[in-house]
Amino acid sequence: ADEPLVLGIETSCDETGVGIVHGTTLLADAVASSVDTHARFGGVVPEIASRAHLEAMVPTIERALKTAGISAKDLDGIAVTAGPGLAGALLVGVSAAKAYAYALGKPLYGVNHLASHICVDQLEHGKLPEPTMALLVSGGHSSLLLSSDITSDVRPMGATIDDAAGEAFDKIARVLDLGFPGGPVIDRLAKEGDPAAIAFPRGLSGSRDPAYDFSFSGLKTAVARWIEAKRAAGEDVPVRDVAASFQEAVVDVLTRKAVRACKDEGVDHLMIGGGVAANSRLRALAQERCERAGIRLRVPRPGLCTDNGAMVAALGSEMVARNRPASDLELSADSSLPV
Ligand code: KG4
Ligand code: ZN
Numbered sequence: 016a017d018e019p020l021v022l023g024i025e026t027s028c029d030e031t032g033v034g035i036v037h038g039t040t041l042l043a044d045a046v047a048s049s050v051d052t053h054a055r056f057g058g059v060v061p062e063i064a065s066r067a068h069l070e071a072m073v074p075t076i077e078r079a080l081k082t083a084g085i086s087a088k089d090l091d092g093i094a095v096t097a098g099p100g101l102a103g104a105l106l107v108g109v110s111a112a113k114a115y116a117y118a119l120g121k122p123l124y125g126v127n128h129l130a131s132h133i134c135v136d137q138l139e140h141g142k143l144p145e146p147t148m149a150l151l152v153s154g155g156h157s158s159l160l161l162s163s164d165i166t167s168d169v170r171p172m173g174a175t176i177d178d179a180a181g182e183a184f185d186k187i188a189r190v191l192d193l194g195f196p197g198g199p200v201i202d203r204l205a206k207e208g209d210p211a212a213i214a215f216p217r218g219l220s221g222s223r224d225p226a227y228d229f230s231f232s233g234l235k236t237a238v239a240r241w242i243e244a245k246r247a248a249g250e251d252v253p254v255r256d257v258a259a260s261f262q263e264a265v266v267d268v269l270t271r272k273a274v275r276a277c278k279d280e281g282v283d284h285l286m287i288g289g290g291v292a293a294n295s296r297l298r299a300l301a302q303e304r305c306e307r308a309g310i311r312l313r314v315p316r317p318g319l320c321t322d323n324g325a326m327v328a329a330l331g332s333e334m335v336a337r338n339r340p341a342s343d344l345e346l347s348a349d350s351s352l353p354v
Contacts, residue, residue, distance in 0.1 A: 019091040019335035022079065022115075023328030024072075026108030027100025027128045028155060029053055029064045031071040033079040034325030036332050039137045042083035044318070044325040047071035054195045058185070059154075065103035072111045079324065090121050092341070094331025097125030098352025100155070105348035113344050122341035126330045127169070128322075129158065129354050132288040134165050134333055135326035139315045147313075148172075148282045150273040152297075153289030153321075154181035154196065157269075159227045159276050160354060165330065166339050169354040172276050173227025176219070180265055181291045183231040187261050190239050191254055201258045202294050208259030210296075213241060215264040220271075227276050234264055266297040274304045286313040293317035 018038025025032035029050055035043040049067035053059045080087055095112035098105055109125070116123035133149040149160045149169075157175040162168070178186070181198055188197020193204075216237050218230030238261050245252045277285050285305055291297065292314055305312040319325060334341075 019332045020085065020089055021092045021094055021328045021331040021335060022076070022087070022090050023094040023324045023326070023331050024076070024108045024112050025096045025322055025324045025327045026068045026072070026104050027096045027098070028104060028322055029059045029067070030322045031068045031075050032322060032324030032327070033075045034323060034328040035079050035083040035085065036138060036325060036328040038332060038336070039141060039329070041138045041325055042085070043079040044323055045075045045079040045082060046323055047075050050196070057189055057195050061101045061103055064101060065107060068104055068107035072107060076111070076115070087115065087119055090119065092122045092124055092331055092335050094124040094126050094327045094334065096128045096131065096327050097346060098128065098349035100128055100350060102348060102350040105350060109346060109348045113346060117344055123344065123346060124331045124334045125342040125346045126327055126334070127352055127354050129156065129160060130162070130165055130169050131326040131330040133160065133162055133169070133286060134330040135288065135319045135323070136286050136313050136315045137333070138325060138329050139319060140313050143286070144284045146280070146282050147284040147286055148273065148277045148280065150269060150285065150287045151289045152180040152269060152287070152291035154185060155179055156289065157229050159273060161276070161280060161282065166334050166337050171354060173225060173229065173272065175229040175231060177230050177232035178235060180229070180231060180269065181289070183235050183265060184291065186235050187238050190242055191252070191257065198291060198294060201262055202296070204255050205259040205262045205296060208253070208255030208257070210259040210263035212253065212256035213260040215260055217264055217268045220268060226279070227272055229268060229272065231265065234261070262294070262296055266294065266300050269297060270301045270304050273301070274308050274310065277310050278308060283309065284311050284313065288315060288320050290321045292320040
């Protein structure tokens, strides 16, 4: 049989994403982002995100269809992020997906946002081996997940107990007046700084701490206090060293725990996804530690790591390929949908 042709809609946060895939081939990945509007507020404002999704939804779907050069009636299914995410934002995507599915008479697939962050890697590196360990790090989540079947069996191993990794990057960038989002700027400045200049704390790294959970709020406070002390003493803040040392503390814990989870579970593939997966030091250290542990590392290109519609289409395509049941038109958004 021919490979499934699926359109995917993602509206869990501030990007209105519509992707179209054929099997594991990416045909279109249209994204409209409201990030510039949120930048003025230093973070995502849910009400603004919902309104922006509403305005961008239909044009973005049309743009994706045009780019893919297909007609909506040729689709084998429509997939949509059902959760987790911002309730109002999710609702826009779910409503649009239901309307198109109903009008076109196509099966509807409500998918999990975290699972689709993992599945997107198939568009770049081919079918994901099962099991695969996944480290998902973004502004909204920081989780270790064990995927034994991407459509039905993704087990949470651990997660952050406070801030997400990306959130920590954004908050430290704010303290340093570097703008929003902070990750890319810190990544860039850190390249010129010394990661060993300041010994910032590694959260939950003690032998009695949970092996796979993360904590970044203590680190955030430690960095903020360190900067305050410098300023109070009338000294210059060595921004590059602070950026490098902070970033090292984050990626050290992330990679160490991810590799440990792989070893403990006997899993020899690790994928890293989410916006923070764009971080150059995270990629380099993960590569180094995976190589040493005999683990194959898979990281999609940055454009596929951040929220997009292609990842939803990728998982939808997998649902069709594996004959998973479609959702009914009663599908609703669930802001805290578990994997
Ligand atoms: O996945 P994403 O686009 O949106 C969600 O949060 O779901 O991730 C955005 C997050 C932001 O916190 C941003 O600062 C962070 O990813 N980020 C980075 C880098 N690029 C983006 N963090 C560290 N290094 C980067 N190069
Ligand atoms: Zn995400």
